[in-house]
Structure formats: C-alpha cells, structure tokens
Amino acid sequence: MKVEQIYTGCLAQGAYYIESAGEVAIIDPLREVGPYIARAEKAGAKIKYIFETHFHADFVSGHLDLSRKTGAPIVYGPTATTEFDSIVAVDGQEFKLGNVTIKALHTPGHTLESTVYLLKNEEGKDYAIFTGDTLFLGDVGRPDLAQKAGQITAEDLAGMLYDSLMNKIMPLADEVIVYPAHGAGSACGKNMMKETTDTLGNQKKTNYALNQPDKTTFIKEVTDGLLPPPAYFPLNAALNKNGYESFDEVLNHGLKPLSSSELEDLADATNALILDTRANTEFYKSFIPQSINIGLNGDFAPWVGALIEDVKQPIILVTEPGKEEDAVTRLSRVGFDNILGHLKGGIQSWLAEGKETDSVNRIDAEEFSRKIKIGESKVIDVRKETEYSAEHVQDAFNKPLAYINEWIKDIDPKEHFYLHCAGGYRSMIAASILQARGYRNFTEIAGGFGAIAKTSVPKTDFICQSKLLKV
Missing domain, CATH: 3.60.15.10 (Ribonuclease Z/Hydroxyacylglutathione hydrolase-like)
Incomplete structure (x- = not known):
C-alpha cells in the first residue's frame, strides 16, 4: 500500500x-x-x-x-x-x-x-x-x-x-x-x-x-x-457540482500569444482585465496602464479569487517569459477559465514598441522614516487584522487588502497617504488596484513592515500573533 x-x-x-x-x-x-x-x-x-x-x-x-x-x-x-x-x-x-x-x-x-x-x-x-x-x-x-x-x-x-x-x-x-x-x-x-x-x-x-x-x-x-x-x-462550488470546461481547452486559450497591438485591441473589445503576474519588485517600475499586479511568487490564486471575484471575468496575462502556463494553471484552480491569451515576450515587448507605461511611487523604509510625521502623515496598513494588532506603525489605519473593494470608496483622492503591508506583495496589489481606479495620492513602502520595523519609526509594542488567535 x-x-x-x-x-x-x-x-x-x-x-x-x-x-x-x-x-x-x-x-x-x-x-x-x-x-x-x-x-x-x-x-x-x-x-x-x-x-x-x-x-x-x-x-x-x-x-x-x-x-x-x-x-x-x-x-x-x-x-x-x-x-x-x-x-x-x-x-x-x-x-x-x-x-x-x-x-x-x-x-x-x-x-x-x-x-x-x-x-x-x-x-x-x-x-x-x-x-x-x-x-x-x-x-x-x-x-x-x-x-x-x-x-x-x-x-x-x-x-x-x-x-x-x-x-x-x-x-x-x-x-x-x-x-x-x-x-x-x-x-x-x-x-x-x-x-x-x-x-x-x-x-x-x-x-x-x-x-x-x-x-x-x-x-x-x-x-x-x-x-x-x-x-x-x-x-467554485457551483463549478464543482455542475461541471466546467476541460482544463486542456482552458490552457490552450490562455497560451495564445498576443502582440502589443493585439492585446490593446482585445482588451478594448472584451473589457478584459490585464493581470500582471510579475514580482512587485519589477512591476512597480513599468507596467501597462490599468493593469493589476498579483505576483505568482505569493498566494496568487487565492488573491485572484478574493479580489477579482467574478470567475467569468475575461483576463489577459502579462508574465515573465516562460511563466504563462504556470499562471493559467493556477488561475484555473480557482475557476478563472476565461483567459484570452498573454503578452508575447512579456513587458519587454511592450517597452520595445514604445507603448505607454505607468509606474508606482515606491520609496524604501529609510526614506519613509525620514518623511513620516506621526500625528500628521496618514498611513494605511493592508495586512490582516491579527498582523496589525501584533504591531504596527503608530497611528496607522488598518485596511486589510481582502476588503479593498469596500474601503477604497472611502479614500479621499486629495489626501496623501503611505501604503504598506508585511513585505511589499500585498501593498503592490493594493497600489495597482488604486491606480487602476484613478487614485494616485499615495506612496508605497518597499519591504513593508518588515523593513519599517528596522527603522526609528514609532511603533506599537509587539504582541505574539499566536496569542491573538482564538484557541
């Protein structure tokens, strides 16, 4: 056996x-x-x-x-x-x-x-x-x-x-x-x-x-x-109970290579979401305007499901060359089968054609420590409630990424704020969503709270997270 x-x-x-x-x-x-x-x-x-x-x-x-x-x-x-x-x-x-x-x-x-x-x-x-x-x-x-x-x-x-x-x-x-x-x-x-x-x-x-x-x-x-x-x-429960398209067909659609012009035309015609799966350390420098970053090197599929929600949403992928199949496979695991193709050659092909790009205003933790003014500067921490409760920047607001579709409407587009998570993965997701919806009044912190904790920025006293969980 x-x-x-x-x-x-x-x-x-x-x-x-x-x-x-x-x-x-x-x-x-x-x-x-x-x-x-x-x-x-x-x-x-x-x-x-x-x-x-x-x-x-x-x-x-x-x-x-x-x-x-x-x-x-x-x-x-x-x-x-x-x-x-x-x-x-x-x-x-x-x-x-x-x-x-x-x-x-x-x-x-x-x-x-x-x-x-x-x-x-x-x-x-x-x-x-x-x-x-x-x-x-x-x-x-x-x-x-x-x-x-x-x-x-x-x-x-x-x-x-x-x-x-x-x-x-x-x-x-x-x-x-x-x-x-x-x-x-x-x-x-x-x-x-x-x-x-x-x-x-x-x-x-x-x-x-x-x-x-x-x-x-x-x-x-x-x-x-x-x-x-x-x-x-x-x-997902309904798909498991009622049936779904063969994975082979989903993979075949998702692996269709698209030129930059084809991507633009297809996105306009289908209202497809452009999903960029590169690491946050690369995405922030240059990306297709309106695209959303959810990196393959993290909890990719669950975050796609939690934030995009509609499994029928048309999606066009931007990945590191060679990562297209991995992205399609992981999307299919949570029911996102409507993948129309991927940018052939990745972001480099887009740049080579001189297409318009966007970027995120990102600074490191040391610069953040020099600029922040406790009591005056607004800080949004997108970590989970338990992470925030354990320790956080003094006077920071907790707005978990999982609920961004609810709290984003409360953001004042004229008030600047700093944005961070634990290490940069989740805050870059939040940053891409914010910019896709027209908000540009923020600065994202590279390395997240892990890097901030090593600076002189005032923080609450640390509490072990395990003590905050119900046992």
Whole structure:
C-alpha cells in the first residue's frame, strides 16, 4: 500500500494518491490531472476511483477531467447531487482498492454532503482518515458556507459537525493518521496548524474544537470569529457540482500569444482585465496602464479569487517569459477559465514598441522614516487584522487588502497617504488596484513592515500573533 499527499502551498491544499496491488484512488484532485495519471502509469497501475470529500468552494477540483481521461467513477458522500455521472455512496459503504478498503463516513457539518474516507490496510485495520474540510489539524471546517437563508443556519451546521465528529471520528483509534484537505493559510478554517498530517490521538489532545465540554459550547466556539468567505467560493462550488470546461481547452486559450497591438485591441473589445503576474519588485517600475499586479511568487490564486471575484471575468496575462502556463494553471484552480491569451515576450515587448507605461511611487523604509510625521502623515496598513494588532506603525489605519473593494470608496483622492503591508506583495496589489481606479495620492513602502520595523519609526509594542488567535 502506498499513500502520498500531494500538497499545493499556494492553495494550502492536500490531494491524495492511494495505490494498492495495481489499483489507485485519488482523493480531492487538483484541476490539472496529468501528474496523477503519470504517477499511476509509472507504477503500472490503473486509477479505479476518484473520491470527493465534498463540493469544494475554495478551488475547482480535477474530478471531471480525471474521470474523462481514465474512466474512473467519481464518488461523493450521501446527499450529494451532481449534473454529471457519479456514485453517491451510502454511509458506511466500502470500496475495494487492491488489497485495501476505503470506507465512506458521512460527516455533515462543513457541508451537508461532507464525507470522511477511512482507509483500512491489508489486515483490515483502520489506518488513516482523509477528512476533507470536516477535520483540520488544529481546527474544523467552517460551518457557514452551506447555510441557506430561511432553511439552515451556520449554527445548525455547526451542530451537525459536532455530532459527526463525536460519533464518527472521535471513536477511532489514536494511531489513525489524519490527512486533511487544507493546512494553514486556507480560508476554509481559522486556526489551522502549519503541519499537513498528524495522528488522531494528538488532535484529540490539541485541537480546540475536539475539546469543548458540550455541543452548545462547540457551536459557539466554531462559529465565533469567522471572517466573511471570499466572494468566489460559491462560484467554485457551483463549478464543482455542475461541471466546467476541460482544463486542456482552458490552457490552450490562455497560451495564445498576443502582440502589443493585439492585446490593446482585445482588451478594448472584451473589457478584459490585464493581470500582471510579475514580482512587485519589477512591476512597480513599468507596467501597462490599468493593469493589476498579483505576483505568482505569493498566494496568487487565492488573491485572484478574493479580489477579482467574478470567475467569468475575461483576463489577459502579462508574465515573465516562460511563466504563462504556470499562471493559467493556477488561475484555473480557482475557476478563472476565461483567459484570452498573454503578452508575447512579456513587458519587454511592450517597452520595445514604445507603448505607454505607468509606474508606482515606491520609496524604501529609510526614506519613509525620514518623511513620516506621526500625528500628521496618514498611513494605511493592508495586512490582516491579527498582523496589525501584533504591531504596527503608530497611528496607522488598518485596511486589510481582502476588503479593498469596500474601503477604497472611502479614500479621499486629495489626501496623501503611505501604503504598506508585511513585505511589499500585498501593498503592490493594493497600489495597482488604486491606480487602476484613478487614485494616485499615495506612496508605497518597499519591504513593508518588515523593513519599517528596522527603522526609528514609532511603533506599537509587539504582541505574539499566536496569542491573538482564538484557541
């Protein structure tokens, strides 16, 4: 028996490859399915099942393409309904895979169809659970994504989740391995550990949600402090449930090379968003006017989903030469399939033709320390609330990047302000959005708070961020 976790840091997502006696099961595959097929072929094995723990909201699964290419059926848990052929397992149903068995445990709570898959080894002993978003390391899945107005509330779902955990998961042996669908950084939970696998016994000891005295307290704790989910979540869930375009077609469209003139004409004709995926250290110097910078070298796909929101938005890419396929692939993972092409030759081809460019007013932290006047200068910190609470520039305002579409309307276009994040990635995203919408009354700080903290700029006292998280 072979169990392999295939972890994707950008999405903080774990997919799983299970192999036994020439048969393979894939759990929660990513959109690009070639690597799974290649793994199985290299081992001389056949993909027999594709298991989905639930209708994912934070990414588009590769279940449909993988099924089309291998003939393997897609398995969901009880109550699931799909627009494509699938096996809807009954609670407790077992699936033979070579010499091992995979058992479906219906665990509603995160969503109504959420299901944990229990892997039994060759001796029939419980070996591991693939928990999807039901149980994370250090946390449990948020119970507010499947709520329906007038029908079911987050509290109702949290109550279901409590029953699922207590009745289906807690009775399992301590040595059972926990393989969750997500780790730290995912918006599907609020307090996940950085580790990506653990024993159930350790989770029974350390996971706050598994150590509540009763159901009422559990409901209160898991529903408290939940931030609004990204706007693209329901759109991704619908794609996973109803179907989507083949990834091969999406990639083919996105890899269409465009000259500078073709890019201009296409952007005008389609109202496409020009998405520049270069590092912020390069973008600020020179870029196509009105383009938005979200760098590939960070949490690219989640930020695209959180800020662009509409998965049908036409997009034209500007990337470092050779990075086009990576950008298209990562966009497709969160459902952004309407990619019309990319600038052939990258920004250098645009510059070579003498096309108009824009730039961001960026200064380093030392210059910022010389110019800022505490009590007079306005500073906007776009980090998360917990980062800001831990330590920040004295008198700075906290305006998290995730909510820029709400707070941007409150910006006075005549009042100058300084803009920063932790290291420059998020503040450059904010800067590009601000300039695309006509705001130019700011100065962005290179290196963010990490660089500012090394200067003489007055700051609040440091508080460890872990103490600010609810545990």
